Amino acid sequence: MRSPTQGGHAGPPLLEYNPAPMSESESKPTPVTSIRELSRHIGQSVELRGWIDNKRSSGKIAFLQVRVTGGTVQAVAGRKDVSEKDWEDIERVTQESTVRVTGTVKEDKRAPSGVEIQCSGFEVLSLTQDYPITPKEHGTAFLMEHRHLWLRSSRQRSALRVRSEVEQAIRDFFYERDLTLIDSPILTPAACEGTSTLFETDYFGDKAYLSQSGQLYLEPAAAALGKVYCFGPTFRAEKSKTRRHLMEFWMVEPEVAFLEFAGLCDLAQEFVGYLVARVLDRSREELKILERDTSKLEAVVPPFPRITYTEAVKILNEKGNPIQWGDDFGGDEETILASQLDRPVMVTKFPASFKAFYMQPDPENPDVVLGLDLLAPEGYGEIIGGSQRIHDPDLLLRRIQQHNLPIEAFQWYLDVRKYGAFPHSGFGMGIERFVAWMTGLTHLRETIPYPRMLYKIYP
RNA sequence: UCCUCGGUAGCUCAACGGUAGAGCGUUCGGCUGUUAACCGAAAUGUUGGGGGUUCGAAUCCCUCCCGAGGAGCCA
Numbered sequence: 001m002r003s004p005t006q007g008g009h010a011g012p013p014l015l016e017y018n019p020a021p022m023s024e025s026e027s028k029p030t031p032v033t034s035i036r037e038l039s040r041h042i043g044q045s046v047e048l049r050g051w052i053d054n055k056r057s058s059g060k061i062a063f064l065q066v067r068v069t070g071g072t073v074q075a076v077a078g079r080k081d082v083s084e085k086d087w088e089d090i091e092r093v094t095q096e097s098t099v100r101v102t103g104t105v106k107e108d109k110r111a112p113s114g115v116e117i118q119c120s121g122f123e124v125l126s127l128t129q130d131y132p133i134t135p136k137e138h139g140t141a142f143l144m145e146h147r148h149l150w151l152r153s154s155r156q157r158s159a160l161r162v163r164s165e166v167e168q169a170i171r172d173f174f175y176e177r178d179l180t181l182i183d184s185p186i187l188t189p190a191a192c193e194g195t196s197t198l199f200e201t202d203y204f205g206d207k208a209y210l211s212q213s214g215q216l217y218l219e220p221a222a223a224a225l226g227k228v229y230c231f232g233p234t235f236r237a238e239k240s241k242t243r244r245h246l247m248e249f250w251m252v253e254p255e256v257a258f259l260e261f262a263g264l265c266d267l268a269q270e271f272v273g274y275l276v277a278r279v280l281d282r283s284r285e286e287l288k289i290l291e292r293d294t295s296k297l298e299a300v301v302p303p304f305p306r307i308t309y310t311e312a313v314k315i316l317n318e319k320g321n322p323i324q325w326g327d328d329f330g331g332d333e334e335t336i337l338a339s340q341l342d343r344p345v346m347v348t349k350f351p352a353s354f355k356a357f358y359m360q361p362d363p364e365n366p367d368v369v370l371g372l373d374l375l376a377p378e379g380y381g382e383i384i385g386g387s388q389r390i391h392d393p394d395l396l397l398r399r400i401q402q403h404n405l406p407i408e409a410f411q412w413y414l415d416v417r418k419y420g421a422f423p424h425s426g427f428g429m430g431i432e433r434f435v436a437w438m439t440g441l442t443h444l445r446e447t448i449p450y451p452r453m454l455y456k457i458y459p
Numbered sequence: 460u461c462c463u464c465g466g467u468a469g470c471u472c473a474a475c476g477g478u479a480g481a482g483c484g485u486u487c488g489g490c491u492g493u494u495a496a497c498c499g500a501a502a503u504g505u506u507g508g509g510g511g512u513u514c515g516a517a518u519c520c521c522u523c524c525c526g527a528g529g530a531g532c533c534a
Contacts, residue, residue, distance in 0.1 A: 054495075061491040078491070095484090110492060129485095130469070135495045136483045137471055141526050197532090213534095238532055239460065251534065330531080382534065430534030444534095 029102045034069035038105050038115050046117065047102045048073070049125065051152070052095055054135060062090045064119075065112070066101055067152065071285075074111045075101045077119035086122040095134075096152070098126040140445075147450060148459045158286035159446050162279060163435045165286075169278040170231065170252050170431075173271060179227040179254060184214025186233065190409040197237040199247075210235035215426060216358075218255040219389065219416050222424050229254040241454045243443040244331075244381060246432060248452040255426035261360070261370040261388040264425035265306060265346060268374055268384050271429075272344060273302040279438045292440040296378060299342040306346040309368065312337055328354040329373075334382060338375040344383070348372045357399040360388040360423075372427070380437040386427020393417035 029047040032038060038046070053065040053072050064075040077090050093099060102121035107114060132146050133153065143150045150156055174181070187201070187208045198209040214230035221228045231252040238245070259267065276297055279287070287294055307315070312333075316323045319336055323329070329337075329347075338345055349368040352361060359369035374384035390396045396417055400410055435447040445451040450459065 056493045056496050058490045058493080058497090061493080063493045063496085065494090074494090076492075080491095108492090110494080112494060131484090132469070134470060134484045137495095139471070139527085142470070234534080236533075240532060241460095242529070242531095242533095245533070249534065328532095331529095385534065428534065433534060 032068075035071040035073055035113065035115075038073060038117075041105045042107060042115070043105065045102065045104055045120070047100065048117075049098065049100050052093055052097050052099060052128075054095060055093060057090070064090070064093070064099070064101070064122075066099065071113060072154070073113055074116040075103060075119050075122075076116055077122060082119055082122055086119075089124045090122050092127070093122075093124050094128050094131065096128040096131040097124055098128075099124055140443075144445065144451075144456070145458070151449060154289055156446065158289040159435070159439050159441060160449060161286045162283045162290075162439050163431070163447060165279060165283045166275060166431065166435055166438065167231075167250075169275050172278075173274050174229050174254060177227070179229045179256070180221075180225045182214075182218055182221040182225070182228045182230050183232060184211065184217040184230040186211050186235075190406065197239075199235050199237045212236055213251065213253065213428065215253050215255065215428065216413055218253060218426065219413070219424065222255045222257045222426075223416055223420060223422065226257045227254070228256075239454055243445075244433065246444050246448065246451055246453060249444070249448070250431040251428050252431065253426055253428040255424060257422050257424045259388075259425045260423050261348075261372075261425060264386055264388060264427065265348065265372055268372060268386060268427050269302045269304050269346065272304075272374065272384070273300070275434065276300045276438070283438075287439070290439050290441070292438070296342065297438065300344065300377075304344045304346050304374070305341060306348060307337075308349045309347055309351065310349070312347050315340075326351050326353060331381065334375050335379050338377050338379065338381070342377055344377060345375045346372055347375065356387070357403040357405065358387070358389050358396065360390050361395075370425075376433070376437045378437065380433060383433045383437065384427050384429045386425065388423065388425040391417055391421045391423050393421065
């Protein structure tokens with residue numbers, strides 16, 4: 001069933017857009033659209049359309065790398081095997097031209113994918129001239145200016161396929177556990193957490209803001225549906241200029257009724273373990289192209305070590321870091337903590353002073369809150385942040401006042417406690433940071449098709 | 460917003476006070492199993508903009524623009 005050229009997983013059969021021809025047209029080549037289909041047509045005549053990734057030719061034989069769904073397939077054309085007109089097309093075809101190839105599918109060890117097409121016909125559908133991205137190296141500034149074309153390169157395709165696999169795995173994980181997907185709004189009337197800078201826009205004469213988190217909208221939905229999650233883009237107008245920040249990024253946030261802190265830590269751990277295993281299972285080919293050291297990911301198996309913030313400060317001081325109890329972690333502190341082990345580290349119970357207003361105080365020590373951060377190894381930093389939420393209406397009101405937030409804007413949020421209060425917890429995970437960790441990419445800009453970065457929004 | 464580094468051919472870079480260079484890409488020629496193919500030849504420049512120092516500036520100085528890396532903040 002599985003063939004090395006399928007490059008994929010043993011999932012359900014994929015939808016075929018081009019069914020095999022009826023017997024009366026057996027002599028005509030079968031149209032194929034993806035590399036996976038090829039292995040089912042060994043020895044048969046096929047036709048495929050795609051783009052020229054690269055071409056190598058001598059006077060009498062040409063090797064054309066044709067990009068189709070799922071990868072690149074080599075077409076081999078001998079001068080005598082095709083018509084004079086087709087050979088002229090092969091001679092003049094350029095990188096990224098669109099072509100139609102007909103020929104016989106053959107297994108051959110010399111072909112990069114193990115399977116190639118022995119050409120019997122070739123046609124240039126659209127001739128490309130002066131394609132900007134050549135097979136040699138380019139700087140990232142140039143590549144980002146041509147992001148719409150850079151997507152065609154194998155590393156970028158692989159990164160985006162890993163992203164797609166991660167997103168599918170997220171949906172599967174929550175679907176299997178009976179969480180309902182709640183799409184939270186992107187246009188919002190006020191700041192969710194009152195901390196980070198928001199993008200402002202005009203809403204028929206009023207101000208509106210692009211959402212920085214769906215969490216507050218998720219909590220009322222948890223009262224309606226019990227276990228819920230949202231998954232969508234979020235926006236931060238912080239003028240952050242680092243490899244770990246984007247202005248627009250995707251976040252997945254579960255919120256579960258009657259889930260308390262210990263259960264939340266278990267959920268976050270199980271979630272990350274599931275996603276890593278899934279990527280290792282189904283994205284091997286992509287990780288190979290990206291030259292990811294998968295042994296690092298194979299070590300990521302729950303349970304993950306858990307330490308409290310107070311213990312973390314102690315460890316940091318022992319390592320010579322001057323952090324004091326009450327200070328938030330910066331990049332240096334995260335890196336020291338996360339590089340202790342080959343698994344993610346869960347840091348819990350932070351001082352209330354630098355955490356969000358809605359976090360539940362620890363009943364054993366009201367100076368700290370029941371929040372958790374999950375720090376990924378290899379310097380990928382915080383990938384998950386979550387907490388148990390305050391469910392006592394009076395305490396929540398006090399916290400809103402202490403943080404100088406406008407109470408009017410939070411009336412609906414307070415209603416969640418007024419009408420049937422319930423303990424609940426949730427976390428948020430940034431997709432790009434997770435995908436960067438999986439792929440081994442050092443910069444978030446390559447983990448999203450069209451990154452939005454400080455002062456840069458083209459293309 | 461702050462700090463550091465950079466901007467030379469379509470791309471990646473060299474030349475660092477004295478005639479502007481290479482590789483890749485492009486064009487032309489050669490090659491029947493290439494793997495970023497290879498071999499030979501050719502074309503390609505207001506050295507980011509403006510101002511200054513100098514007999515002479517890609518090179519030194521000022522300024523603006525653009526980019527890269529980092530900090531803070533965070534996911």
